[in-house]
Amino acid sequence: MNVQRPRTVAVIGGGIVGLFTALELQDRGFAVQLIEPDQPGGRQAASYGNGTWVNEGAIIPISLPGLWKTVPGFLLDPNGPFIIRWRHLPRLLSWLPRFVLAGRSWARVQRDIPVRAALLRGAVAAYEARADQAGSSDLLGARGVMYAYRDEAEFAADEKAWALRREQGIACSFHRGEELRELAPELSSDYAVGARILPSRSLRDPGGYCAALAGLFLRRGGRILKTRATGFDIAGGRLRAVRTKQGDVPCAHAVVAAGIGSGALARQSGDRVPLIAERGYHVVIRDCPVRPEISLMLAEGKLAVASTPAGLRLAGQVELAAPDAPANWDRARILLHFAKRMFPQASAVIENGDHDMWMGNRPSTPDGLPVIGKASGCADIVHAFGHAHFGMSMSPATARLVADLVTDGQPAIDPAPYSPRRFRLVA
Template sequence: MGRIAVVGAGIVGCSCALFLQRDGHDVVLVDPREPGAGTSKGNAGIISCSAITPLATIETLRGVPAMLRDPMGALSIRWRHLPELLPWLVRFCIASRSRTVESSTVALAALLQHANQAHDIVIQQAGLGDLVRGGGWLKVAYDRKRLDRYMASIRRYYDRFGVVYHMLDREGCLDLEPALNPEIAAGVLIADCRAVRHPQDYTGGIARAVMERGAEHVRQTVRDIERADGVVKTVITDAGKLAVDGVVLAAGAFSGALARMSGAPVPLIAERGYHLMLPHPAVTLNNPVYTVEGSFVVAPMTHGLRLTGGVELASNAAPPDYARIRRLIEPARRLVPGLTATVDDAWQGHRPSLPDSLPVVDRAPALRNFWYAFGHQHIGLTLGPLTGRLVADLVAGRQPLVDLAPFRARRAFC
């Protein structure tokens, strides 16, 4: 193939670069920021192979009014941006139909069963073993009935697709995480999840590995492409033109414009997420902990505890609003008594989301040398390495590890 430009240097783009380079391609990462400095920086660090159910379900829709009324709820909407968001929201509602939930779950489960194996390849290739820890992901509740309701909608899928989980009583939760509040009534340990202790360093480590093997990093924004006879010839950046033999679009929530240019006007928006870093928490956790009542995660990092939670729907260009994530400090201190709430870093990022919760992994409909790798919603870290492997298969003309029909760019988005 020759020289391939990967647009976007997050976990998905850097993973694409690694697997393409393994196939012998010259790779150019094109991103104005350092690798991993965007949305890949701020997640909870969970390799979540249990995330097999889509976001759009009847249960989610039923919970929306309560979430919007609650100032600490899991969802907020900037109402002045509603006209811009409305077409996506309508599709999201339609995607909650049972048959769409079923097909999306089957598709996600097919991807996620291979996610850990792809991470193992990346960890070995880039020497990142020190950043990843096993042990699972603990979800807890103060009310056992609340946990039972939470599990009711997903337990059948866990059982059907072989997700390994263990229901725990109070003592079981405290045995795993002694720092938790003893008022916790019950929990569930998702056993096959792993934790990345510094997500930005994880992505940066992948980028460093490919650059040590000859890849370039062009710190520019891609504005356009030049094509001839169904083939991209040139990528146009702020600094000028870059001759290429192929392009992979992995720019996350900012992929929409180039997707349209290449023949795929997908309904992509950003679910805006926030985190706070607590660098001197005075207590420790062994693994990430999610609270069902609060819908937030407290995750151990190499540099403290990270508090993440909630989805904000707004324009990509809207300024951050950190008030909501700061309101979670007190619930976090209830969950982890003794937590010192000194905040070192408040962060906001953009989760690239499509109404059916499935990413786009495909070749452009009108261009033979342009491929898509975006739209991974809340599981970009989890699926980044696998997406890199799948894109390399597409570029090489190999049979992909997974049937990619559900992830094509021109599917019916409800």
């Protein structure tokens, strides 16, 4: 029991997971210090450059039955959404087979759908509530998110996913013809079907949203320590401090929410987690005349398209490579190829306009579920990382679960499926 322990906690990492967690712990009466070497939600963070979607319908994992058949085609397609940098293959060797196995059958996929849904429920309301507290409601897009399909056959190929969403009670609506044009007037008429997820919002500026949460955290008495965590001081099984590059930060509890940087910290607290970088890219086309109000996901190229104050953002791509390997900006240019198809009227600006390109690391486990749970080497340390493609959407529920674990309360969500110890077993 932690009743005698001081209510002090250090949250490591100022991305969206760390920020929602820090605020939740403040709500529960903790004195919280956030350890982050850069700007919270700055360019170093996946939370800066993502597709902007807060999507309660993100229950479908990336690894699905038949993936092993499509991946070779993707790898050969110069405009494909997926690439492996072969030089980095050795470090992916144990991860990749487990990733493919996680989606080996629909029965296996369906087993985890409620586990994913539990982390998505209530996300939109939580984003709205925190934006309201931060005085930043303008950072939420007016409309939600919609998948765009070129034709009925492409839509039919995704029918299983939509049926599973319906089974989970996730409200969706489907639009064709005039209805689709009304929702997304900028979208080329080559697109025949729009599938909208109703419990969703897009963020106008995810980095700005993180900065707003950091501001709220500071105003409520939180402290941000601009340094890197390097490990823990643990004595007799109890946490005494988080070690950082600038000395020890005494605390009774710690949360590891350092995105791709979490693997090394987890090891130091007794957990070897297979965490790799699924690197993604974005391009912002400044001064783009096309500014859809609804955020779009192109089924074909697997990219998200969103209006941001800086311009039209295209975000996507999966590149399996070391997190610190140099970016390959050709991967970002592929996104332009799809944008021209979606918005042919703006082709010239999309191709030749002023571009801002970004690359970031999705922190990914092979089973596509995050790691949330007490560390094996010290129950005062709680892990909260590995959210891969859906960390924006899963952050609020992650924060609540982490706070339940830190306070030794009865968790509202069963933490077992997210346990850091699950990788010791064969999936």
